[in-house]
Amino acid sequence: MWKVQLFKLNYDEKETNAVNDVVNSGWITMGEKSQTFEKNFSTLLGGDVHSTAVSSATAALHMSLLALNIKAGDEVIIPALTFVADINVVRMVGATPILADCKSYEDWNITAETIKAQITSKTKAVIVVHFAGYPCEMDAIIKLCKDHNIALIEDCAHAPGAKYKNKACGTFGDYGCFSFFTNKNLSVGEGGMLTTNDEHLAQQAKYFRSHGMTALTLDRHKGRAITYDIAQSGLNYRIDEMRSALGLVQLEKLKHANVQRRILVERYIKELEGIKGFSIPFKKLENVEAVYHIFPILLDETIDRVSLIGKLKVDGIQSSIHYPAFKDFTAFKNIGLNSSPIAEDIATRELTLPLYPTMSIEEVHLVCDSLKKALGA
Numbered sequence: 001m002w003k004v005q006l007f008k009l010n011y012d013e014k015e016t017n018a019v020n021d022v023v024n025s026g027w028i029t030m031g032e033k034s035q036t037f038e039k040n041f042s043t044l045l046g047g048d049v050h051s052t053a054v055s056s057a058t059a060a061l062h063m064s065l066l067a068l069n070i071k072a073g074d075e076v077i078i079p080a081l082t083f084v085a086d087i088n089v090v091r092m093v094g095a096t097p098i099l100a101d102c103k104s105y106e107d108w109n110i111t112a113e114t115i116k117a118q119i120t121s122k123t124k125a126v127i128v129v130h131f132a133g134y135p136c137e138m139d140a141i142i143k144l145c146k147d148h149n150i151a152l153i154e155d156c157a158h159a160p161g162a163k164y165k166n167k168a169c170g171t172f173g174d175y176g177c178f179s180f181f182t183n184k185n186l187s188v189g190e191g192g193m194l195t196t197n198d199e200h201l202a203q204q205a206k207y208f209r210s211h212g213m214t215a216l217t218l219d220r221h222k223g224r225a226i227t228y229d230i231a232q233s234g235l236n237y238r239i240d241e242m243r244s245a246l247g248l249v250q251l252e253k254l255k256h257a258n259v260q261r262r263i264l265v266e267r268y269i270k271e272l273e274g275i276k277g278f279s280i281p282f283k284k285l286e287n288v289e290a291v292y293h294i295f296p297i298l299l300d301e302t303i304d305r306v307s308l309i310g311k312l313k314v315d316g317i318q319s320s321i322h323y324p325a326f327k328d329f330t331a332f333k334n335i336g337l338n339s340s341p342i343a344e345d346i347a348t349r350e351l352t353l354p355l356y357p358t359m360s361i362e363e364v365h366l367v368c369d370s371l372k373k374a375l376g377a
């Protein structure tokens with residue numbers, strides 16, 4: 001149906017073989033592949049960090065809040081412009097989500113200033129999102145959280161391999177939460193990783209992932225344990241061996257794929273230079289290595305987004321929106337969310353164009369041509 005899809009998997013026979021090998025091995029639940037996936041993911045982040053593979057980033061975020069003892073009566077500051085998982089997990093532990101606005105129309109991340117404006121005596125944690133794979137300004141955010149004794153969680157769903165001042169995203173806060181959902185930079189279908197530098201928090205992650213058990217099914221299979229104790233209550237947020245095997249292959253491809261993404265974004269920017277009707281955020285990058293998860297643009301107020309999406313569709317170009325404002329969802333209409341003018345405005349004018357590492361320059365050209373035509377440029 002589409003000439004250029006929003007996203008395409010970066011898969012070949014390596015992924016097929018990896019899954020086949022697992023299925024043929026006779027061990028499909030969390031085991032040695034998952035342990036290797038965790039070890040190699042820690043290496044990606046610089047080595048010292050503890051990585052716990054889980055079933056999704058939503059699971060990782062939920063576990064983070066549980067481990068940090070965030071509960072009813074607490075406030076958690078989250079970006080106003082983000083995926084619904086961030087607000088949902090806060091509400092699922094009974095805490096109150098408070099929205100921090102974007103820095104500006106050029107930089108859509110939250111900052112120490114926009115977070116600080118929302119801090120009260122009830123604030124217990126901040127969740128930052130490295131939007132579209134562009135790292136937040138972490139130095140000031142870390143200092144703010146330390147000064148106010150607030151826990152810091154990094155939602156790195158868009159940012160595997162991204163760096164701020166040469167240090168990996170996912171290593172700055174108490175926890176880092178990664179997503180390996182289909183359309184992510186590293187995709188396994190459904191999966192995630194919970195990272196931390198703290199040994200106690202790493203142990204908590206292991207307990208919350210698997211019923212608070214002190215030994216795994218694998219340990220019993222290997223004869224290393226006869227039974228297990230339950231150290232505390234927990235959940236089943238485990239990954240399985242098929243997904244970890246996919247993750248290992250995808251991890252090997254990640255660096256190159258992220259470079260491809262950068263080249264494609266640079267091409268987009270070049271082809272779209274001087275075209276009126278929209279602006280491109282995150283063009284000024286300082287101290288960061290971005291990983292270009294998506295390519296968002298901001299339409300001018302005069303442009304009708306729905307009609308533009310329709311015109312692109314006629315040309316076979318798929319586009320998307322990141323993200324609708326929380327206040328416009330039925331579930332959050334009447335919960336008293338604070339306003340965030342920049343994010344709310346961006347939410348009405350944002351458009352995401354296709355981007356994936358195997359995209360060709362010709363495909364970028366097709367998208368740009370269609371966009372120019374639709375804008376009458």
Ligand SMILES: Cc1ncc(COP(=O)(O)O)c(C=O)c1O
Nearest residue numbers: 056057058083085157179180181
């Ligand atoms: C910013 C952000 N946070 C969290 C998530 C949730 O990830 P998952 O689907 O792995 O639970 C996503 C997924 O789209 C996301 O984009």
